[in-house]
Every structure is written in structure tokens, then in C-alpha cells.
Amino acid sequence: MKRILIKEGTILSMKEGEQAFTGDLLIEGDKIAMVAPMIDQPADQVISAKGMAVMPGLVNAHNHGAMSLLRGFSDDLKLMDWLDKKMLPAEARMTEEDVYWGTKLAIAEMIRSGTTTFADMYVCMDAVANAVVESGMRASLTRGLVFLQDDGGRRMREGIDLVEKWSGAGDGRITTMFGPHAPYTCPPEPLREVIALARQRRIPLHIHLAETKEETVKIRENYGETPTEYLYHLGMFEHTHVLLAHAVHLTRKDIGYLRGMRGGVAHNPVSNLKLGCGIAPVMEFKRQGITVGMGTDGAGSATTLDMFAEIKAATWMQKLDYGDPTQLSAEEALRMATIESAKLLGIDHEVGTLEAGKKADLILIDLNQPHLQPIHNLFSLVAYSVNGSDVDTVIVNGQILMRQHQLTTLSWEEIQREATSRAARLVEGL
Numbered sequence: 001m002k003r004i005l006i007k008e009g010t011i012l013s014m015k016e017g018e019q020a021f022t023g024d025l026l027i028e029g030d031k032i033a034m035v036a037p038m039i040d041q042p043a044d045q046v047i048s049a050k051g052m053a054v055m056p057g058l059v060n061a062h063n064h065g066a067m068s069l070l071r072g073f074s075d076d077l078k079l080m081d082w083l084d085k086k087m088l089p090a091e092a093r094m095t096e097e098d099v100y101w102g103t104k105l106a107i108a109e110m111i112r113s114g115t116t117t118f119a120d121m122y123v124c125m126d127a128v129a130n131a132v133v134e135s136g137m138r139a140s141l142t143r144g145l146v147f148l149q150d151d152g153g154r155r156m157r158e159g160i161d162l163v164e165k166w167s168g169a170g171d172g173r174i175t176t177m178f179g180p181h182a183p184y185t186c187p188p189e190p191l192r193e194v195i196a197l198a199r200q201r202r203i204p205l206h207i208h209l210a211e212t213k214e215e216t217v218k219i220r221e222n223y224g225e226t227p228t229e230y231l232y233h234l235g236m237f238e239h240t241h242v243l244l245a246h247a248v249h250l251t252r253k254d255i256g257y258l259r260g261m262r263g264g265v266a267h268n269p270v271s272n273l274k275l276g277c278g279i280a281p282v283m284e285f286k287r288q289g290i291t292v293g294m295g296t297d298g299a300g301s302a303t304t305l306d307m308f309a310e311i312k313a314a315t316w317m318q319k320l321d322y323g324d325p326t327q328l329s330a331e332e333a334l335r336m337a338t339i340e341s342a343k344l345l346g347i348d349h350e351v352g353t354l355e356a357g358k359k360a361d362l363i364l365i366d367l368n369q370p371h372l373q374p375i376h377n378l379f380s381l382v383a384y385s386v387n388g389s390d391v392d393t394v395i396v397n398g399q400i401l402m403r404q405h406q407l408t409t410l411s412w413e414e415i416q417r418e419a420t421s422r423a424a425r426l427v428e429g430l
């Protein structure tokens with residue numbers, strides 16, 4: 001079993017109530033064996049973390065990885081126009097191979113900016129899973145289910161195939177969910193079916209909820225309810241772990257329906273800002289004891305997959321919304337991007353904090369840079385001043401995926417070549 005010893009780092013464990021301290025961390029195989037001020041043990045590889053922050057890898061709780069091929073193709077549109085007129089036509093041209101290379105492009109970007117786990121909702125999930133297995137990343141995978149046209153059950157079958165074929169693959173790095181896309185693309189009957197299936201098989205659900213005002217108007221026209229009430233009355237929040245992406249437009253009563261739910265909300269601040277969707281009631285969710293994690297959404301809307309940008313945006317949005325800089329502190333935002341997101345994915349027993357017994361998913365951030373000195377408070381520095389490009393080293397499941405900014409499991413030249421030509425073909429004439 002390989003032993004990696006990380007020496008003299010500034011450790012930000014993200015354990016509740018623990019402050020940063022100078023110390024060492026020992027990895028044995030795929031797990032953290034010890035975190036302490038000084039570890040004097042033999043190791044196969046010693047990494048000096050002097051001048052570096054050592055923290056849990058970031059957990060991106062909502063993404064559509066292969067949409068990185070559509071980054072920058074269509075901006076400054078309303079969500080429904082952006083989706084219906086631009087994204088869906090381009091996605092209709094996507095082959096399995098496009099999804100594979102688009103996902104690899106996303107994974108390369110995520111590793112380079114310190115993300116070690118991502119939740120992905122997309123199509124051609126064999127391609128996504130292969131990209132995850134080969135890269136060494138950790139992921140929660142979902143086949144997105146749009147039920148607007150009858151396809152004879154093909155999409156649902158693909159969702160079940162994903163769960164049966166890939167749960168636990170990649171040495172346990174892959175978990176799966178069922179993914180009804182959104183209230184406005186899922187009528188009651190198929191939604192009831194997928195909820196029943198999730199309950200029967202004990203598989204979580206991943207769904208977009210109340211992202212725009214237009215969605216609330218449409219669902220009221222169709223069903224006479226808010227999007228949250230619609231899901232609640234179909235029984236989605238009973239006995240099922242649910243990951244709700246966005247959750248921007250909820251009434252007080254809606255938030256009440258979520259109280260006590262399993263799972264929680266994946267907040268996507270940059271996408272919400274860029275598409276002008278609104279500000280999610282993050283502080284109210286937290287007050288009601290609802291878990292709130294963080295994601296980027298796809299690069300087609302967020303434009304980058306840098307979770308450090310999301311952390312900043314999340315805090316700024318709450319401060320602005322309340323006109324009060326004490327709202328959503330640096331530490332709270334960092335918790336959302338690590339342990340709270342891990343809870344949403346149902347893997348908080350494995351990742352999200354640095355402690356003995358958990359999987360060795362961690363990042364080293366180079367603090368020896370002008371914009372990261374001096375160091376008064378590490379939570380503040382990491383939340384407000386660090387950028388994704390400051391991440392030096394990334395380890396997932398005990399495997400080094402990036403060392404001194406160099407990817408070790410992926411060929412950037414190959415990804416760049418494939419992504420460039422495929423992206424051009426997807427958008428030609430659209």
C-alpha cells in the first residue's frame with residue numbers, strides 16, 4: 001500500500017470548529033491515515049507543503065460536464081431562449097465521443113482548479129463514466145430525463161442502466177442518481193414513476209428546481225402550484241434523498257416543505273447571476289436546517305468550472321441581498337463547497353473534511369504569491385483571495401491527479417485538439 005506524507009502544510013481540515021494549524025498528513029492507499037502537527041513515519045513519497053494550504057478537495061454539486069464544449073457559444077440570453085434555441089440544438093448533434101471529450105475537458109478544468117468530486121447530469125453516461133474512471137476523479141452521475149416527448153421509455157432505461165452498470169465503479173469513486181431534469185420537462189406520471197423507482201432502489205434524485213420566475217409562472221399555469229409544491233405533492237421529499245439544483249424562487253411556505261428533507265439544495269451562484277435568475281434564499285435555507293451545497297452548473301452557462309469563483313459569488317450575493325456583510329461568512333461558504341456538498345451527494349462519510357479514515361481527496365494551494373500574503377485568517381484568504389489557478393497539487397482516492405500544476409492522468413494536448421474540432425462542429429450554422 002503506497003504511503004504519501006505531506007509535510008509542514010497549513011492544514012484547513014474543515015472539521016467543525018477546527019482552526020487552521022501547521023502540520024502533516026499521511027495517506028495510506030486511498031485513505032487519510034493521520035493528520036497531526038508532526039508525523040514521523042516512513043513513506044514512499046514525501047511532499048513538502050511549506051507555504052501551502054492543505055484542504056479537502058472541492059465538491060461541485062451540480063454540473064453538466066460535456067457542456068464545456070459549448071462554453072462561450074451563446075451568452076447574454078434568457079434561460080429558456082438560451083436552452084431551447086442554442087443549447088438543445090447543439091446537444092442534439094452530440095455523439096458519445098463528443099460527450100466523452102467534453103467531459104474530459106471539464107474534468108481537466110476541475111482538477112486544475114481544485115475540484116475532486118463533481119455531480120454530473122447529462123446524456124451518453126457511459127462516455128461520462130469512462131472519462132471519470134480514466135481521469136481518477138470522483139463523481140455522482142445522473143442521466144438527465146426530459147419527458148416531454150414519448151421515447152418508449154428509452155431515456156428511463158438509460159437512467160437505470162447507468163445505475164446498474166456504474167454504481168461503485170472506479171474503485172468506488174462513482175455513485176449514481178436518477179435525474180428527472182426539471183418540473184417543466186417532467187409531467188406528473190413519469191415523475192411519479194421515477195420517484196417510486198428511486199425509493200424502491202434507494203437511489204437519490206437530482207433535479208433542477210425553480211431556477212427562473214418564468215418556471216414558476218409556467219408550473220402555476222399547468223398545475224396551479226409552485227414548482228416546489230408540485231414536487232412535494234408528488235411525494236418527492238418523502239423517504240428519498242433529493243439534490244435540488246438552483247432553488248432560487250421559493251416562497252416561505254415552499255421552504256417549509258423542504259424542512260427535514262433528505263439531501264438539500266445545490267446553490268449555483270455564478271450561473272444564477274449570469275442568467276439573471278435571481279438570488280437563492282441561502283440564509284433562509286440554512287436557518288431552516290436545510291443542507292446547502294454549491295455547484296457551478298455547466299460551463300455553457302457558468303462559463304468556468306472554478307469553484308473558488310462560486311465561493312466568492314455566493315458570499316457576495318447574500319451580503320448584497322441583505323445589505324449586510326455579516327451574512328454568509330467565508331467559513332460558511334467554504335463549508336458549502338466541501339462538506340455540505342458532500343452531504344448532498346451522500347458521500348460525507350468519505351470526503352469533505354480532512355480526517356483519519358476518510359478518502360484521501362485533498363488539494364494543496366500555493367500561498368507564496370503576492371495576492372495571498374500576508375495570512376491573517378486562512379478561511380478569509382481561501383474564500384476571498386484564492387483563485388482556481390493557485391491550486392498546485394490535487395489528490396483523489398490517494399492518487400495524485402495534478403502535481404505542481406501538471407496533470408498526471410490526462411493529456412492536455414489530446415483534450416485540446418479533440419475539444420476544439422468537436423466544439424466547432426457542434427455549433428456550425430446555429
Ligand SMILES: CSC[C@H]1O[C@@H](n2cnc3c(O)ncnc32)[C@H](O)[C@@H]1O
Nearest residue numbers: 064087121122123144145208297298
Ligand atoms: C438532459 S441532460 C441535462 C440538460 O440540462 C440542460 N441544462 C444545462 N443548464 C441548465 C440550466 O441552468 N437549467 C436547466 N437545464 C439546464 C442541459 O443543456 C441538458 O440538456
Ligand SMILES: [Zn+2]
Nearest residue numbers: 208245297298
Ligand atoms: Zn443544471
